[in-house]
Amino acid sequence: MTLAQTLPTKADEAWRYADLKAVESVWQAVDMPESVVVAAGQSEQKTLILETGEAQIRQLHIVLEEGARVDVACLAAAPGYGRVEIDIDVASGAHFEMGGAIVGADDQTLEIVTRVNHHAPDATSNQVVRSVLAGKATGSFLGKIDIARDAQRIDAEQSVKSMLLNRGATANAKPELEIYADDVKCAHGATVGELDKQALFYMASRGLDPVTAKRLMLHAFVADAFVDVDGETSAVEEQALAALEALL
Amino acid sequence: MLKISNLHATVGETEILKGLSLELNPGEIHAIMGPNGAGKSTLAYALGGRPGYEVTKGSASFDGTDLLDIDPHERAAAGLFLGFQYPVEIPGVSNLQFLRESLNSQRKERGEKELSGAEFIRLAKEKAALLKMDMDMLKRAVNVGFSGGEKKRNEMVQMGILDPKLAILDETDSGLDIDALRIVGSGINAIMRKPDKAVLLITHYQRLLDEVKPDFVHVLADGRIVKTGGPELALQLENEGYEAIAEAA
Numbered sequence: 370m371t372l373a374q375t376l377p378t379k380a381d382e383a384w385r386y387a388d389l390k391a392v393e394s395v396w397q398a399v400d401m402p403e404s405v406v407v408a409a410g411q412s413e414q415k416t417l418i419l420e421t422g423e424a425q426i427r428q429l430h431i432v433l434e435e436g437a438r439v440d441v442a443c444l445a446a447a448p449g450y451g452r453v454e455i456d457i458d459v460a461s462g463a464h465f466e467m468g469g470a471i472v473g474a475d476d477q478t479l480e481i482v483t484r485v486n487h488h489a490p491d492a493t494s495n496q497v498v499r500s501v502l503a504g505k506a507t508g509s510f511l512g513k514i515d516i517a518r519d520a521q522r523i524d525a526e527q528s529v530k531s532m533l534l535n536r537g538a539t540a541n542a543k544p545e546l547e548i549y550a551d552d553v554k555c556a557h558g559a560t561v562g563e564l565d566k567q568a569l570f571y572m573a574s575r576g577l578d579p580v581t582a583k584r585l586m587l588h589a590f591v592a593d594a595f596v597d598v599d600g601e602t603s604a605v606e607e608q609a610l611a612a613l614e615a616l617l
Numbered sequence: 618m619l620k621i622s623n624l625h626a627t628v629g630e631t632e633i634l635k636g637l638s639l640e641l642n643p644g645e646i647h648a649i650m651g652p653n654g655a656g657k658s659t660l661a662y663a664l665g666g667r668p669g670y671e672v673t674k675g676s677a678s679f680d681g682t683d684l685l686d687i688d689p690h691e692r693a694a695a696g697l698f699l700g701f702q703y704p705v706e707i708p709g710v711s712n713l714q715f716l717r718e719s720l721n722s723q724r725k726e727r728g729e730k731e732l733s734g735a736e737f738i739r740l741a742k743e744k745a746a747l748l749k750m751d752m753d754m755l756k757r758a759v760n761v762g763f764s765g766g767e768k769k770r771n772e773m774v775q776m777g778i779l780d781p782k783l784a785i786l787d788e789t790d791s792g793l794d795i796d797a798l799r800i801v802g803s804g805i806n807a808i809m810r811k812p813d814k815a816v817l818l819i820t821h822y823q824r825l826l827d828e829v830k831p832d833f834v835h836v837l838a839d840g841r842i843v844k845t846g847g848p849e850l851a852l853q854l855e856n857e858g859y860e861a862i863a864e865a866a
Binding site: 565566581590 | 701704
């Protein structure tokens, strides 16, 4: 996947689940991919939050130099169409960490699309994505991991879990691993489920009203994607939790 | 306090309870014993309002309220506690947060003032100590990674904190070793053995009843109470088995 400069079509795998009408409406306005270079040995944090605007596309191209680290936290919760795209090159000894949440209802189409390019050995990446979808919303995660022939001893992880609150909601999870090296660890897991009914009854039997019970479970589910900073809930997690309120 | 009349309940297409009647007064502890499949857990779930356990006939009133007419969380707020045979794990939600929200949700429903964080922690510490449970366990996610015995003890800590009027305890003794059984038994006595409270113990074994002395023992077979007696009935069951007694009845 290169960040497309011509209007994408459904034939383009990375845009297969996109709301192409919405894409067309904003295509001219999409900025060139924001480019971030993290210098050797440095670390950086990036936050991408899509929560307003009818249609939004944010593209990020990150280059991690040797031993660099980036922590990306993102939330796709735009009212209409929202897409976060991350394309990252990971050098030796570097680490890419991403936590993402997709929170949608109604007719929202939301997606997080990543491509991790492990072109050099001894590097690591970890991606955790949690989606909560209600109404007729569609949430998609497309995660491509390329590991080049010489990129030995890579440890690349991907965990994608989706929770559907209504029958009409759709979750797509598409891990795509292209591995040419022979000494790598690549763990990926994808699940799609709904709220645990047994747990909901257990909570009700203790006196929790249904809304509070749902809130507790969904908060815990989404919190998986984010790490607390100095014991404080991060800003992006706060926003994700606020977006969840609309689904209760 | 609890008056169950001619209760019929089905799970799926199968009728499990077939006209069960039972009355509990304040200050009483009742034990229900019976063979596997008799309907003991179904009774607990039907009274708790678990989805899928449908009451088709009969009534259950709790302090004058039609229990079957209100939602599970409202039954809890009314003072009903259900001790689960298999307590459920809730990943990512800490025991303390869960219980504080539960208690405050109940208090709100009853029009009482919610407890502050400090007040709640004080209460939780007191009840955890009663059940000899480490406060660290209360900080962990609800029942996640707990042993069978720890889960049951956690149920009793929850009962202590929520302080119900009526507790229905579904095989709280299963999975407990001898020491844990004693701790749980004395916990039940300390929390529930009071003139204004009542307990319905569902159990297979006499050993819990050595710790928590019942005032009445009922034998449940094929969806009905077939025999009622005092504590001596439990001993008789232990000696003669369910079959002999259910048949004689």
